[in-house]
Amino acid sequence: xxxxHVSLPGLNMKNPILPASGCFGFGKEYxxxxxxxxxxxxxxxxATLEGRxxxxxxRVAETESGMLNAIGLQNPGVQKILENEIPALxxxxxxxxxxxxxxxxxxxxxxxxxxxxxxxxxxxxxxISCPNVKEGGIQFGTHYRSAANLTRKVKxxxxxxxxxxxxxxxxxxxxxxxxxxxxxxxxxxxxxTLVGMKLDWRTGNPILGNxxxxxxxxxxxxxxxxxxxxxxxxxxxxxxxxxxVSTAEDVLEMMSAGASAVAVGTANFVNPYVCPxxxxxxxxxxxxIGVENISEMTGRSTKQWKTPLSSR
Amino acid sequence: MKKHLLNVTSNIEIARNIFEMKLTGPGVGSMTTPGQFxxxxxxxxxxxxxxxxxxxxxxxxxxxxxxxxYRAQGEGTKQLSQKSAGEIVDVLGPLGNGxxxxxxxxxxxxxxxxxxxxxxxxYYLGKHLKSxxxxxxxxxxxxxxxxxxxxxxxxxxxxxxxxxVDGSLGIKGFVTDAMMNVMNDEPIIYSVGPAIMLKxxxxxxxxxRGYLSLEERMGCGIGACFACVCPTETRESGYVKICSDGPVxxxxxxxx
Numbered sequence: 001x002x003x004x005h006v007s008l009p010g011l012n013m014k015n016p017i018l019p020a021s022g023c024f025g026f027g028k029e030y031x032x033x034x035x036x037x038x039x040x041x042x043x044x045x046x047a048t049l050e051g052r053x054x055x056x057x058x059r060v061a062e063t064e065s066g067m068l069n070a071i072g073l074q075n076p077g078v079q080k081i082l083e084n085e086i087p088a089l090x091x092x093x094x095x096x097x098x099x100x101x102x103x104x105x106x107x108x109x110x111x112x113x114x115x116x117x118x119x120x121x122x123x124x125x126x127x128i129s130c131p132n133v134k135e136g137g138i139q140f141g142t143h144y145r146s147a148a149n150l151t152r153k154v155k156x157x158x159x160x161x162x163x164x165x166x167x168x169x170x171x172x173x174x175x176x177x178x179x180x181x182x183x184x185x186x187x188x189x190x191x192x193t194l195v196g197m198k199l200d201w202r203t204g205n206p207i208l209g210n211x212x213x214x215x216x217x218x219x220x221x222x223x224x225x226x227x228x229x230x231x232x233x234x235x236x237x238x239x240x241x242x243x244x245v246s247t248a249e250d251v252l253e254m255m256s257a258g259a260s261a262v263a264v265g266t267a268n269f270v271n272p273y274v275c276p277x278x279x280x281x282x283x284x285x286x287x288x289i290g291v292e293n294i295s296e297m298t299g300r301s302t303k304q305w306k307t308p309l310s311s312r
Numbered sequence: 313m314k315k316h317l318l319n320v321t322s323n324i325e326i327a328r329n330i331f332e333m334k335l336t337g338p339g340v341g342s343m344t345t346p347g348q349f350x351x352x353x354x355x356x357x358x359x360x361x362x363x364x365x366x367x368x369x370x371x372x373x374x375x376x377x378x379x380x381x382y383r384a385q386g387e388g389t390k391q392l393s394q395k396s397a398g399e400i401v402d403v404l405g406p407l408g409n410g411x412x413x414x415x416x417x418x419x420x421x422x423x424x425x426x427x428x429x430x431x432x433x434x435y436y437l438g439k440h441l442k443s444x445x446x447x448x449x450x451x452x453x454x455x456x457x458x459x460x461x462x463x464x465x466x467x468x469x470x471x472x473x474x475x476x477v478d479g480s481l482g483i484k485g486f487v488t489d490a491m492m493n494v495m496n497d498e499p500i501i502y503s504v505g506p507a508i509m510l511k512x513x514x515x516x517x518x519x520x521r522g523y524l525s526l527e528e529r530m531g532c533g534i535g536a537c538f539a540c541v542c543p544t545e546t547r548e549s550g551y552v553k554i555c556s557d558g559p560v561x562x563x564x565x566x567x568x
Contacts, residue, residue, distance in 0.1 A: 025536035029556065032313050032534070045538075053543075053550055058529040060539040062388065065359045069531065074538045076549065217361055269532040270353070270361050272404065273315065 003293045004282055006040070008238045008260050009186040010123035010161035011095045013040035015279050016251065016294060020242050020265035021045060021099035021125060021165075022071065026085035027092075033272045038279060041095040043263060044085065046127050047115055048100075049107045051077035055132060056209030061198045066217030066244070067266060068196050070132040070210035073101050078111045086120050095122035097163065097240075101130060105150055108140075109157055116159040123160045125240075126151065126185075129167030129192035131214045141167040141192075144179035151183035161186035163240060166231075168223055169195050177231040189240040189263070190231065191224045217266040218244040225257045232258025233302050246274060248281035255297035313407065313534065314339060320399045321377060323392075325384075327461040330429070331393045332369075333380045335401055340376040343368055346437035347410030347504075347525055347560045350380065351533035352392065353402040360388040365530050365555070367504070368406065369432035370439070381432040381461070407533055408559050411437050411502055411523055413444065421497045422446050423522075425487050425513055427453040427505030433525060435462060437502060438469040449473070449494050453487035453509070456480045488512045495520065501563065511568040522563040528554045543567040 004015035018041035019030070026044050027036055036042065054074030061068045075081065078100075089096060098121045102108035108126070116124050128141030128150060140150045147164070155162050164180040166173060168191040177188055193214025198207045206212070224243025232239055241259025245251055246267035254262050267274045286294060316339030323333040343350075351363040370379040384393040395401060422441050424434045431452050438448050448470035454460040457480040466472040473490045474482030483490050487509065501522030503513045510524045531537035535556030544552050544566045552558060552566055 023532075023537060025538070029532070029534045029536040051549075054538060054541065057539070057541065059541075060362070060529050060531045060537075062360060062362045065361065067362055067531070069537070069539065071538050074541065074551075266361065269537060270363070271315070272532070272534065 003286065004279070005293075006261055006295050008240070011041055011097065011261065013095060013261060015040040015282065016255065016261040017275050017279050018043055018097065018240075018261065018263050019268060019275060020263035021127070023265040023268050026081065027089050028085075030268070030272060031092075034276050036089070036092040037094060038276050039092075039094050040261065040279075041097055041122070042089065043097040043099055043125060044081070045075055046073050046099040046101040046130065047075055047078040047081050047111055048073060048102055049078055049111050051075065051080065058207060058209055061207040061213065063196070063198060063215065063217075064219060066215050066219035068198055068208060068213035068215055069193070070208045070213035072132050072210065073130060078114050082114065082118055086118055090120060096120055097123050097125050099125040099127050099165070101127040101133075103133075105153060108150060109153055112154045113157045116157070121160055123163060123186070124154075124158055125163045125165050125189050126154055127165050127192075129165050129169075131167070131169060131193060131195045131212070132210055138167055138169065141176070142170050144175050147176055148179040148183035151180045151185050155184040163187040163189045165189035165192055167192050168220075168227060173227050174230055174234045177235045177237070181235045181237050185237060187238045187240065188231065188235070189242065191220070191227055191243045194220055194223065216244065218246055220244045221250060225254060228254060228257040228259055229301055232299055246270065248278045248285050251278060251282065252285055252297055255294070256300040258299045258302065260295070260298050313404065314342070316403050316405070317400050318378070318403055320395050320397050320401055322397055323395050325393070326381070328458040329384050330459065330461050331382055331384055333382070333392070333395070333401075334377055335380070335403070336375065336377045338376060339403070340371060340378045341373060343371050343378050343406045344373070345406065345410035346440050347433050348406035348408050349559065350378070350403040350405035351407055351530070352380070354388040354392040358391060360391060362388070362531065363404065363533060364388060364392070365407075365533055367433035367525075368436055370436050381429070383429045404533060408555055409557070411525070411560050413441070420446065421499040422448045423451070423491075423494055423499040423501050424448060425451045425491070425501065425503040425505075427487055427509040428455070428459070430505030430509070430525070430527065431462065433504055434502065435466065438466065442469050449499065451475065451487045451490045451494070453505070454481070486512065488516045491516050507568050514563055514568065517563065520563075523560050524563055524566075525560045526554045526558055526566070530555050
């Protein structure tokens with residue numbers, strides 16, 4: 001077994017790296033740049049029941065060490081994704097984490113039912129944290145009771161393990177994590193983007209067509225690390241960590257905070273080869289700190305603090 | 313598609329806030345289609361993460377040198393303008409689909425219309441068309457004389473009509489104000505600029521055939537992030553991705 005191997009419910013990964021949902025389309029664009037079979041897995045773009053066009057442009061705005069996006073869950077709808085997009089990933093033989101979204105509980109349930117029945121889909125990622133759509137998305141993800149309720153219903157129909165993608169735009173993320181664990185989630189994905197805004201100072205107008213958007217990139221990494229650190233100590237679910245990861249060092253930091261696998265998002269735009277480059281770099285960093293298997297990295301931060309500070 | 317590390321050979325201000333950057337390296341050999349763009353990283357380890365889509369203005373295949381013109385307006389492009397000869401610039405590309413030239417276009421005249429920082433790709437396109445024996449006329453629109461650039465170089469390729477908004481050079485007004493007098497021969501139209509200008513060009517062109525190249529804020533630049541979409545009534549999906557389906561579209565293909 002490779003030293004980079006990690007195993008999470010439904011996701012048997014040869015390394016802990018997968019692209020984050022929405023930052024990698026359905027994979028075919030990046031497949032022109034490198035062989036996707038090197039990845040630990042792939043998270044595909046959110047599926048809704050019907051096709052969606054998304055938000056008005058501009059949909060991206062740059063910020064310090066980050067970016068805002070407000071795409072608005074543009075996708076061709078679950079049926080076309082099942083017919084055209086998922087089969088195209090077959091040759092790469094990597095686990096597929098299918099992100100699902102909706103405006104209503106019924107939509108989430110139906111999308112889950114359809115997509116989880118595909119033999120190619122390894123697990124589903126319940127997107128209750130998209131900040132860029134008016135209905136659904138984050139409205140299920142900012143109150144623990146509605147999050148738990150939706151998780152329970154989606155779990156009831158899903159043929160694959162369910163990861164709930166948590167929003168950082170909440171007052172108590174631990175409470176959210178505990179609620180969805182209680183409701184039967186198999187894992188957590190965290191964090192989604194932070195709601196933000198950028199104005200043109202000359203005109204006073206928002207840059208984004210949607211006015212507000214989700215902040216991603218290195219700027220949010222400390223927020224992600226803190227939240228994963230807190231949540232991982234209070235729940236026993238495996239965590240797919242994400243939020244501003246762009247280097248192999250970032251991956252090991254996030255695993256130390258409590259993540260079992262790590263998704264890379266915005267960094268793909270900066271460097272299309274970032275995922276394979278990180279994967280290549282990881283063994284060198286493990287050698288540097290004398291760790292044999294990368295799975296040993298998960299949650300190191302909480303273990304190390306067991307020694308009182310005063311005795312160091 | 314590839315990432316290239318190119319060497320800066322020069323990077324100079326040629327008009328107000330307009331920079332001409334020349335880059336060299338083996339990757340330049342693939343940049344043979346006018347209308348394509350490079351997705352340019354503006355700094356090393358900079359807090360500006362996103363790449364800037366910059367149109368290819370000219371390519372010298374013998375010298376393996378590509379020319380990009382850009383406006384240093386925001387922080388990112390200002391950083392790019394600080395690069396000096398010998399420094400490295402990280403680019404993806406060439407990306408997107410450039411201008412195509414149908415076989416039956418060869419005996420037609422071409423009218424190339426550009427506004428502001430949309431002007432640069434018309435230079436490489438003009439050279440290509442001329443090399444195929446096509447008579448080329450340019451209409452170039454700028455804010456004012458201080459913002460104008462490359463006019464003499466365009467003149468070497470074909471007749472060049474200039475418009476400025478303030479009337480400080482050429483015809484006072486917009487590019488569309490100069491179109492009427494040069495459309496008698498039913499030229500094929502090629503236009504690059506902001507959507508509002510392209511819309512006006514399309515309307516003024518009547519039924520003439522042509523191609524438009526769109527500008528938009530981009531994320532990935534390769535079609536994965538869905539940031540730079542544009543509505544269309546000609547495709548089942550209802551949209552096109554400017555970076556990977558375009559940036560060049562047939563006139564009438566997209567809803568401006």
